Amino acid sequence: MNFDPRYSGRNFSSVGTRPIRPDGVDKVTGRARYGADFNMAGQLVGRVLRSPHAHALIRKIDTSKAEKLAGVKAVITAKDLPDLTNGDAGMYDILDNCMARTKALYDGHAVAAVAAIDARTARQALKLIEIDYEVLAHVTDVDEAMQHHAPLINDAIFTEGLEEKPVKPSNVTKRSQFGHGDVHQGFGAADFIVERSFKTEQTHQGYIEPHACVASVNLDGTAELWVCTQGHFVYRQHCAQLLGLEASKLRVTSSEIGGGFGGKTHVWAEPVALALSRKAGRPVKLVMTRDEVFRASGPTSATSIDVKIGARKDGTITAAEATLRYSAGPYAGSWAEIGAMTAFACYRLDNVKTVGFEVLVNRPKTAAYRAPSAPMAAFAVESAVDELAKEIGIDPVEFRIKNAAQEGTRSSYGPVYGPIGIGPTLEAVKAHPHMKAPLKQNQGRGMACGFWFNFGGQTCVDLNIGMDGSVSLAVGTVDVGGSRASLSLVAAEELGIDYAQLKAVVADTSSLGYNDMTDGSRGTFSSSMATISAARNAIKILRDRAAQMWDIPVDDVVWEQGHAVAKGDKYGNLGKLSLRDIAAKSGTTGGPIAGHSELVADGAGVSFATHICDVEVDPETGATRVIRYTVVQDAGKAVHPTYVEGQYQGGAAQGIGWALNEEYIYGKDGRLQNAGFLDYRIPVCSDLPMIDTQILEIPNPNHPYGVRGVGETSIVPPLAAIANAVSNAAGVRMTHIPMSPPRILAAIEAERG
Amino acid sequence: MVEVTLWGALSQLAGGQSKVEVEAKDIRELFRKLAEQYPAFEPWIDKGIAVAIDGVIYRDTWGKTLPLGAEVFLLPRLAGG
Numbered sequence: 001m002n003f004d005p006r007y008s009g010r011n012f013s014s015v016g017t018r019p020i021r022p023d024g025v026d027k028v029t030g031r032a033r034y035g036a037d038f039n040m041a042g043q044l045v046g047r048v049l050r051s052p053h054a055h056a057l058i059r060k061i062d063t064s065k066a067e068k069l070a071g072v073k074a075v076i077t078a079k080d081l082p083d084l085t086n087g088d089a090g091m092y093d094i095l096d097n098c099m100a101r102t103k104a105l106y107d108g109h110a111v112a113a114v115a116a117i118d119a120r121t122a123r124q125a126l127k128l129i130e131i132d133y134e135v136l137a138h139v140t141d142v143d144e145a146m147q148h149h150a151p152l153i154n155d156a157i158f159t160e161g162l163e164e165k166p167v168k169p170s171n172v173t174k175r176s177q178f179g180h181g182d183v184h185q186g187f188g189a190a191d192f193i194v195e196r197s198f199k200t201e202q203t204h205q206g207y208i209e210p211h212a213c214v215a216s217v218n219l220d221g222t223a224e225l226w227v228c229t230q231g232h233f234v235y236r237q238h239c240a241q242l243l244g245l246e247a248s249k250l251r252v253t254s255s256e257i258g259g260g261f262g263g264k265t266h267v268w269a270e271p272v273a274l275a276l277s278r279k280a281g282r283p284v285k286l287v288m289t290r291d292e293v294f295r296a297s298g299p300t301s302a303t304s305i306d307v308k309i310g311a312r313k314d315g316t317i318t319a320a321e322a323t324l325r326y327s328a329g330p331y332a333g334s335w336a337e338i339g340a341m342t343a344f345a346c347y348r349l350d351n352v353k354t355v356g357f358e359v360l361v362n363r364p365k366t367a368a369y370r371a372p373s374a375p376m377a378a379f380a381v382e383s384a385v386d387e388l389a390k391e392i393g394i395d396p397v398e399f400r401i402k403n404a405a406q407e408g409t410r411s412s413y414g415p416v417y418g419p420i421g422i423g424p425t426l427e428a429v430k431a432h433p434h435m436k437a438p439l440k441q442n443q444g445r446g447m448a449c450g451f452w453f454n455f456g457g458q459t460c461v462d463l464n465i466g467m468d469g470s471v472s473l474a475v476g477t478v479d480v481g482g483s484r485a486s487l488s489l490v491a492a493e494e495l496g497i498d499y500a501q502l503k504a505v506v507a508d509t510s511s512l513g514y515n516d517m518t519d520g521s522r523g524t525f526s527s528s529m530a531t532i533s534a535a536r537n538a539i540k541i542l543r544d545r546a547a548q549m550w551d552i553p554v555d556d557v558v559w560e561q562g563h564a565v566a567k568g569d570k571y572g573n574l575g576k577l578s579l580r581d582i583a584a585k586s587g588t589t590g591g592p593i594a595g596h597s598e599l600v601a602d603g604a605g606v607s608f609a610t611h612i613c614d615v616e617v618d619p620e621t622g623a624t625r626v627i628r629y630t631v632v633q634d635a636g637k638a639v640h641p642t643y644v645e646g647q648y649q650g651g652a653a654q655g656i657g658w659a660l661n662e663e664y665i666y667g668k669d670g671r672l673q674n675a676g677f678l679d680y681r682i683p684v685c686s687d688l689p690m691i692d693t694q695i696l697e698i699p700n701p702n703h704p705y706g707v708r709g710v711g712e713t714s715i716v717p718p719l720a721a722i723a724n725a726v727s728n729a730a731g732v733r734m735t736h737i738p739m740s741p742p743r744i745l746a747a748i749e750a751e752r753g
Numbered sequence: 754m755v756e757v758t759l760w761g762a763l764s765q766l767a768g769g770q771s772k773v774e775v776e777a778k779d780i781r782e783l784f785r786k787l788a789e790q791y792p793a794f795e796p797w798i799d800k801g802i803a804v805a806i807d808g809v810i811y812r813d814t815w816g817k818t819l820p821l822g823a824e825v826f827l828l829p830r831l832a833g834g
Contacts, residue, residue, distance in 0.1 A: 090800075160762070161761065161762050161765065163765065174762075176760075176761055176762060176829070177760075177761035178760060178761065205834075261834055262832075262833070262834025263834075265832075265834070334829060334831070334832070337829055337831075338831055338832070341828075341829075341831070368832050368833060368834035369834050370834040371833075371834060372832060372833065372834050411808075413828065414758060414760060414805065414826045414828060415805035415807075415808045415810070415824065415826040415828075416807070416808045416824055417808050418807070418808045418809060453810065453831060453833070454833075455812065455831070455833050456812070456813075457812065457813060458813060519832070519833040519834055520831075520832070520833020520834070521833060522833065600813040600814050602809075602810075602811045602812060602813060602814040602817070603809045603810070603811065604810070606810075702809060712833065712834055
């Protein structure tokens with residue numbers, strides 16, 4: 001990579017403005033094409049048969065009756081997806097999750113699939129598939145799964161990370177530990193100690209658009225996949241490996257995406273659709289129902305967390321400790337590890353220790369959900385921090401300011417911080433009018449902080465200049481939150497042209513080099529870096545072409561505000577050449593003009609946020625109403641501030657749902673009881689106040705414009721901020737998320753005695 | 754020579770040492786030498802390890818130089834949403 005990503009201060013012309021979103025008209029008029037909006041000639045309808053058992057051995061599958069049904073073109077089981085993972089345990093888990101091989105590991109686990117001429121026939125065929133199950137004992141609760149007597153989900157799992165390798169298998173796949181100093185000594189120096197246990201229930205990302213794809217495998221080994229995803233290049237890699245296809249012969253096109261939030265970073269239906277198409281010899285469309293999305297995609301972990309924090313009378317934290325247990329579904333994950341790393345990241349601590357346990361349960365395989373694992377850890381830690389401030393008798397904001405991490409602080413997960421924004425977000429909250437607004441009876445105010453790492457990754461951008469001077473930008477990061485607009489602004493900034501002169505598209509996998517997933521808040525951070533690089537490469541060519549047109553050395557040509565300018569007194573008579581002037585002559589000065597960039601965007605700056613929340617609690621029913629909410633977050637540099645505000649508001653809205661209502665409810669039979677939006681209640685507009693936002697800009701030193709990721713951090717503080725507000729309103733500490741009315745009422749009644 | 758701090762899981766594989774010294778000019782050489790010194794690290798390196806150099810986390814830029822005296826911290830390679 002011949003590109004210097006270091007930050008350099010500059011005055012912006014396009015970046016920081018708020019043009020209308022380029023995808024807006026299509027989306028509000030229904031023209032935008034989402035996963036289920038695509039069709040291929042002769043396509044079949046795919047449907048998946050799912051296990052009704054939480055844990056069961058598959059003794060035998062008989063598909064013969066289904067295969068004989070008129071209109072059925074293919075029936076597949078795990079036999080049609082042979083193991084090609086070559087010892088890659090992670091890929092094997094993905095394969096097994098797509099189609100159960102020997103055991104059904106959760107209610108909803110795919111066990112067979114059909115492709116038929118229409119949906120009715122496909123549904124009939126599913127009913128004709130006979131499966132002989134041996135039902136096994138199951139476990140869905142994270143704490144119960146850790147018990148010695150718990151049903152064993154995978155007898156090949158021996159806990160990693162213990163000092164001695166265990167002699168017996170267990171449901172705990174890994175123990176991880178972070179921290180520094182001596183917590184025993186630290187607690188010994190404390191005047192006040194708060195110690196609490198917390199639980200959070202499993203939630204789903206709740207994206208409005210279900211998973212959908214259309215797959216077509218040809219006899220010559222080529223294939224096409226149209227799919228709703230956060231990362232079509234990664235889907236290509238995974239599907240090609242699982243199906244035994246060559247990646248370059250599988251063309252994957254990403255549709256518009258109706259929400260992902262981490263839940264569309266994993267393949268579920270796609271390899272199944274490809275396998276059905278391969279067997280049927282025709283394209284297959286597979287669209288998950290909402291019930292299937294809940295039962296068989298990738299929700300977040302359920303958790304059980306113990307926190308202990310000690311502080312001196314002057315408000316200095318002397319020690320902090322947490323034990324975090326996160327459910328991973330039936331396959332190994334690293335979710336508690338992330339929780340253990342993020343839990344105390346906001347604070348300057350001499351003595352800190354976190355221990356994480358990854359726990360297998362008979363639930364769907366856990367997937368990322370927006371700053372995965374951090375919100376639950378923040379809920380536990382920020383609740384205890386608030387309680388400790390109260391015990392000491394210090395204002396909770398002042399307490400956090402006094403202990404906030406800053407540049408040079410050793411983070412709780414290890415490295416020393418560079419310039420960071422936790423202090424400024426706290427100062428902004430302290431000064432915010434929201435903190436001084438009066439509260440009425442039964443109302444409470446809470447605030448909390450949050451941290452997320454942010455990532456970069458492999459990124460590729462093509463910038464093509466048409467002969468009319470218009471510019472197209474082909475990017476490979478799926479636009480989940482406005483990146484086409486922000487990347488157009490970045491290209492306009494570099495080229496010195498108007499935003500309207502540009503059009504950004506998300507290119508398919510055959511049209512552009514590999515791009516990592518749009519996750520880790522990396523879309524705008526990474527692709528803007530590649531866009532800047534591509535634009536600068538294009539400018540080199542534009543200067544060269546201008547030099548040819550003028551017949552002067554290229555070194556005498558500079559690029560200024562969208563024009564080639566000849567430098568020096570001897571060129572005094574030469575006027576400027578615009579990008580359009582140069583593009584118009586490109587056919588005779590060397591051909592098409594383009595700039596390309598392939599790079600690894602690393603050095604994504606960590607991100608912090610502080611939220612304020614006012615809640616009213618009805619003490620008779622336990623019902624809650626969020627009456628005011630404010631988000632303060634560091635963006636590094638807000639490329640398109642309206643989109644940044646939208647990310648802040650979206651994270652808060654999802655966090656409000658998670659904090660107050662959303663949870664997976666399993667019956668004693670291990671089956672999910674509320675697999676639909678009627679019973680799994682996400683917030684709607686009428687549930688939410690206007691969410692106020694304040695963008696802080698503390699430049700990331702590792703991006704030319706100072707950009708940091710903004711998509712995830714906004715969901716980290718809400719659980720804790722709302723829990724602190726509800727606890728203040730109800731007069732009782734809430735320790736179990738979601739704080740649904742029955743749970744709040746029970747806590748109030750228990751407090752009353 | 755750079756001093757490299759290991760997180761818990763790697764520390765166990767290194768016989769309980771939380772810090773090791775390695776002569777390496779960049780991340781690529783660091784990983785190669787760590788794998789030579791501690792063969793048990795190899796599968797972890799294959800799965801992905803992030804390297805924090807003076808607080809900045811690098812996940813894929815194996816050509817990144819390790820400046821003399823820099824704080825080098827190994828971390829798990831994490832997932833995002």
